Amino acid sequence: MAKSRKKEEMLSLLSQIQENPTTEEAIASLRQVLNSKYSVAIARTAKIVGKFAIVELIPDLVAAFARMMVNPTVTDQGCLAKKEIAETLYRLEYSDENLFLEGIRHVQMEPIWGGKEDTAAHLRGICALGLVRMNYSDVMNELADLLADPKPEARVAATRAIAYSANPQGVPLLRLKVRIGDPAPQVLSECFTALLQLAPQQSLPLVASFLVDSEEQICELAALALGESRLDAAFDTLKNWWERTRSAELRRTGLLAIAMLRHDQALEFLISLVAEGKDLDAKDAIAALSIYREDYELWQRVYKAAEQRADISFLQAIAMQS
Template identity: 40%
Template sequence: MAKRDRTLEALERLAEAVTDPHAPAARAALSKALGARSNLVVAAALEVICEHELSGFEASMRAAFDKAMTDPVRTDPGCRTKVGVVKALDLLSEPADELFLAAVRHVQPEPVWGGSQDSAVALRGMAAMALVNRRNPEAMIELARLLADPEREARRMAADAVAASGDVAAGVPLLILRIRAGDPEPEVLGACFAALLALDAADTFGFVVEHLRGRDELVVEAAALALGQERPAGALAALRAFVESTLLEPRRVGLLAIAMLRTEEAWAYLLELVAEAPEGLARGAIEALGVYRELGDLAARAREAAAGRADGGAGLERSLAEHL
């Protein structure tokens, strides 16, 4: 209890000292906090540095990182210090490539009920993005490793970093390989498809659309949502063809992807389905339009389309009430 009280007191003193973060007293308090035993105090100081983009603490931050890498489960549970240092150094555009390379490979299993849990997942992803931001020559190599990371979030963050790299020559093959190898997590597949389109939509569009015709529903859904998210040319036509050629569950995701395009043409198509399609498909279109229920005009148009049906939209009343 006493230890927790000392930590709380240190946090309170730091908060009081940094009311004016640019004052000399605040800088002295931040320097002291970066050397604190508690990683909660160190992390709080790093948050202030990031929030106000304060320079001049690079040496202290590196020292805090090195300390946190020594017996890390004890000195930095949850990787709070290491994550904060990577975030701050990247934000401040400091030349810290060696530190980022150490962070991107760091694994920190910590005991939890029933086993252990890696607390360094976000750290690896953030360090990878920092390497990309620096155009480090080893960045794509590290991203290749991270795309095969055991942890889902690390793989997803790796895909985002590949997209941010702008490196078509290296990034596209890596993402295609990840997709072809398969992934049990649709979130990862979706990030990979989206990254492909972000890198080179013209040349990868066909590859993504090809997966709308796959047998694995998770892959189909990931490809559809990526088209909706990235909105490449031709996405509406491809998604329409997909919706109109399947009766399977992914059709609902296809309708949602069409809504995500956020174009009048896409919304007009969904409204047309509400007005004329069989009830099951019309209900799916209403559900997709429900994403924009705050847009009163669109909701009104959907109700008007339903009212124009032969039965006056009686079969769609519940869907309209639930989603719009």
Template identity: 40%
Template sequence: MAKSLKDRLFELNNLNLSREDKTQYLAKALKDKSNILLANVARIIAREDIKDLETELIASFERLLNNALKTDPSCAAKTAILEALISLDSQEHELYLKAIKYIQLEPVFGGKEDTAVKLRVLAAQGLIKSNYYGVVNELAALLADKEIQARAAAIWALSNCNSLAAVPLLRYKAMLGDNSSRVLSACFDSLLLLEPNDSLAFVADFLDNKSIMTAETAALSLGQARHEASLGYLKNSLEKAIDKDFQKTIITAIAILRNEPAIDYLFEVIENQEIYADEAIIALKSFGDKDILDRLEQIQ
């Protein structure tokens, strides 16, 4: 009588074998039809750093691409296998290139859902880690992915690929815009990290963007960058801002700078009883600093 999946999983997770015997056992297990078991096998291989099974992992991944909705729903096994290959420092570029373009649409209530998003994200990481020569071209395509997580991952990968093309691509993406603050934030943050001096004015230009979401994202990125010159851009934008929510965001961004000029400016806002003074008080209190709290008490 064939063992149930539950029994096979229990056996898999309670192996008491020598390294050689365990490797042979796992190699055989990688031919199993259950994607749940395959995912567990891949995680064990990664955890125990069994590099001898790289070829078997690749073969299992390729097999799961056939009739994928049936053999690997939710991409559970393919995702675990790709994670294992990256962990093992695999240089299998062809597999990463397949994965970064792979889409698996599965039926959900009201339509279909792409369950391969994480797979594309991992593929980008794999191409970066393995120093693939054409990685920038692949990441440029991923920047246009329909899924937010994939676009954000492309930006992360570009910021880590050590390519001269990264900054121009990130600038282009920023100018194209995005309907996700997460993606824009990743873009602005990466630019300010890669080229802080040259990117400061570029990101600050977005403070005047017609989209409040874009302007707020730029403000917060300037604050998080904690560049000395950020305060000037944020102050100038605050003086022109009409939208109350945007004013609040700029005050928050100034507070995030956490340097003496920024703190002094927030106190100045309070002392001059500016219309956004209440927001400045809240921002300063969030520091939880005794000296700042004492100073607040003296002027209130």
């Protein structure tokens, strides 16, 4: 009971000082919490330190992280404190690679009903970003290992970290990953996006190859990644694929991807479908163009195109998207 009361007292203290935590007295209280053994309170304190950039508490964060690494399933259940500490140190541009290396390699298996679960995947992802930000010399090897992590969350983080690095050395890793596949569609989606960021011209044909002879979900992910890329060359690729596709769902996705390009040519094509396309294509084009409904001038063009059809249902479709 005494331990529980002490933890509640610390949490209550944090609630009281979080609006103005930069006074000398408040910083002393935050330091006291960071030096405690209550991981929930330490996690909350780390958030406050990060939010207000209290850099004088960085050594205390580092010390707390080290303590939470000792018998971690007991001292820091759920990896709560270590995740928040790493996040804060990353945001405060902490530049000692040892902590991030320890974090990116940390696996914390905790008991759950029917077995055990690794609770450190998010920590590994944050530490990957920390190593990239500080230009750690061997970061690509660390990210390659993380890209093969058992946890999808960590693999997604590895992909984002490779994109964040803007390092062309990451391109072969991503190309290999998409070639061998991944059971988690989100990982492939992030790989598509990262490839189109790091090496747009050479990656466009690779991503486009997943528009055909792939599962429908993978086709959709490839199309949306191409749309998000805003590459000029992606328009013809998406348009030609859309014209050959028979699946109604994929055709809707294709028009959305074309809208996401945000090019004049793409917008003109969609507006022409509203005015002259088949009924279903016209309504799908209206839905795709709805991402611009806050653009009054463009939305008026869509409205005028729909008026040409002399069918009130198309004007109603526009009203529903507004």
